[in-house]
Amino acid sequence: MSGTLRMPGRDFWKIYGPLIVVALIGFIWALSVMDPAPPRSIRFAAGSPGGAYHAYAQRYERLLEEQGIEVELVDTAGSIDNLRLLEAGEVDVAIVQGGLATQEDAAILRSAGGIFEEPFWVFVRADNPAESFGDLREARLSIGVEGSGTRALAQTLQQQYGGVWPETARQALGSTDSQAALFAGEIDAAAFAAAPGAAYIQALMQSDEVRLLPFDRAGALARREEALSAVTLIRGVVDVGADVPSQDVPLVAAIAQLTVHGDIHPAIEALLLDTAVLIHSEPSVFSEGGEFPNMSDIDLPVSKQVARYYQDGPSFLRQYFPFGVANFLDRAWVLLIPLLTLAIPLIRVAPPIYRWRVRRKIYVWYKDLRELEAQGRALPAGEARAGVGKQLEKLQIEVGKLDVPLSYTDDLYRLRSHVEFVKQLLLSGAPVTGVTM
Numbered sequence: 001m002s003g004t005l006r007m008p009g010r011d012f013w014k015i016y017g018p019l020i021v022v023a024l025i026g027f028i029w030a031l032s033v034m035d036p037a038p039p040r041s042i043r044f045a046a047g048s049p050g051g052a053y054h055a056y057a058q059r060y061e062r063l064l065e066e067q068g069i070e071v072e073l074v075d076t077a078g079s080i081d082n083l084r085l086l087e088a089g090e091v092d093v094a095i096v097q098g099g100l101a102t103q104e105d106a107a108i109l110r111s112a113g114g115i116f117e118e119p120f121w122v123f124v125r126a127d128n129p130a131e132s133f134g135d136l137r138e139a140r141l142s143i144g145v146e147g148s149g150t151r152a153l154a155q156t157l158q159q160q161y162g163g164v165w166p167e168t169a170r171q172a173l174g175s176t177d178s179q180a181a182l183f184a185g186e187i188d189a190a191a192f193a194a195a196p197g198a199a200y201i202q203a204l205m206q207s208d209e210v211r212l213l214p215f216d217r218a219g220a221l222a223r224r225e226e227a228l229s230a231v232t233l234i235r236g237v238v239d240v241g242a243d244v245p246s247q248d249v250p251l252v253a254a255i256a257q258l259t260v261h262g263d264i265h266p267a268i269e270a271l272l273l274d275t276a277v278l279i280h281s282e283p284s285v286f287s288e289g290g291e292f293p294n295m296s297d298i299d300l301p302v303s304k305q306v307a308r309y310y311q312d313g314p315s316f317l318r319q320y321f322p323f324g325v326a327n328f329l330d331r332a333w334v335l336l337i338p339l340l341t342l343a344i345p346l347i348r349v350a351p352p353i354y355r356w357r358v359r360r361k362i363y364v365w366y367k368d369l370r371e372l373e374a375q376g377r378a379l380p381a382g383e384a385r386a387g388v389g390k391q392l393e394k395l396q397i398e399v400g401k402l403d404v405p406l407s408y409t410d411d412l413y414r415l416r417s418h419v420e421f422v423k424q425l426l427l428s429g430a431p432v433t434g435v436t437m
Contacts, residue, residue, distance in 0.1 A: 099227020
């Protein structure tokens with residue numbers, strides 16, 4: 001037989017049951033005070049359908065839903081509209097053109113980083129003699145609808161080229177309407193602040209009816225406007241075979257930012273960063289792969305988590321676990337120390353309690369045995385002690401049913417021998433004197 005200490009199931013639950021209950025209460029309490037779980041859905045200001053913002057928002061929607069986050073896309077007029085919705089708390093995330101945020105925005109909004117260049121494109125009819133943006137003051141020029149980043153940037157550049165321009169040079173057409181009007185000859189020029197992958201930009205670049213106007217003073221504009229940078233559309237980068245464009249074209253560009261409300265859950269913010277890396281680290285006509293997302297040329301503050309992400313990359317848990325598991329472990333690890341502090345003493349106190357309970361099973365019978373012995377001593381020998389003898393026999397039967405681990409068997413058999421000893425002593429008929437135990 002093995003001498004291993006084995007705890008019967010009934011004893012196990014008597015000893016460890018209350019400890020498990022205490023531990024569960026502690027765990028439930030700890031869960032109640034740890035950081036709340038992230039929401040399972042977010043609202044994303046997507047810009048206007050057909051635009052680059054909307055196309056990117058759809059990619060975010062698809063990738064985030066693969067991680068279990070439902071995304072509701074909200075169509076908007078553009079960056080200004082996106083900022084308004086973010087400020088009002090009506091959306092959680094948006095792509096916003098750099099340079100539009102105010103000091104009031106900086107108090108409640110956060111940037112998750114710059115995600116792509118957003119050049120300012122100005123296309124003119126092929127027969128239009130304009131050579132620079134300033135030549136379009138008297139032209140029929142569309143600069144985007146109210147609430148769009150295109151309009152805000154166009155108005156800033158118009159001021160740089162000489163004050164307030166006439167109404168004809170500030171027509172409010174959407175991107176696709178501007179494209180159609182330009183092809184139809186209804187306007188002379190159209191401005192767009194958009195990523196080069198936007199469908200209407202690609203169509204305009206490939207058309208012989210219009211041409212792209214260069215910004216030969218792009219460097220100067222970038223120096224004067226902090227939110228702008230000078231970029232170059234390299235010859236042939238749109239279509240090498242067709243030589244589009246046929247020469248290098250200097251442009252100015254803002255940096256589009258992934259912008260979130262300051263109250264967004266940190267786990268959602270981290271997941272957005274993971275998704276941004278998947279989407280925006282691809283090379284573009286203006287940047288090499290891996291340049292975006294980044295914290296350069298942003299005009300909103302970033303959270304500590306975002307700064308840490310750009311410095312160290314995704315957390316260890318996010319590298320090896322799905323979002324849901326990683327987030328739970330990330331929130332739950334802070335409970336480990338208090339739970340261990342509670343569990344270790346409970347685990348250490350259990351074996352002494354168990355040993356005490358086993359010995360108590362045995363030693364509790366000694367009280368009865370001493371009382372029966374004292375009863376027997378007070379009675380004369382013979383028939384008078386017969387009743388005590390029956391009680392001792394009953395005690396022997398009850399002790400025989402006692403279940404204890406093997407390591408305590410010697411205590412049990414010692415008790416049984418003592419019961420037999422007292423019974424023989426009292427029933428032998430000899431006078432009993434002295435203390436037997």
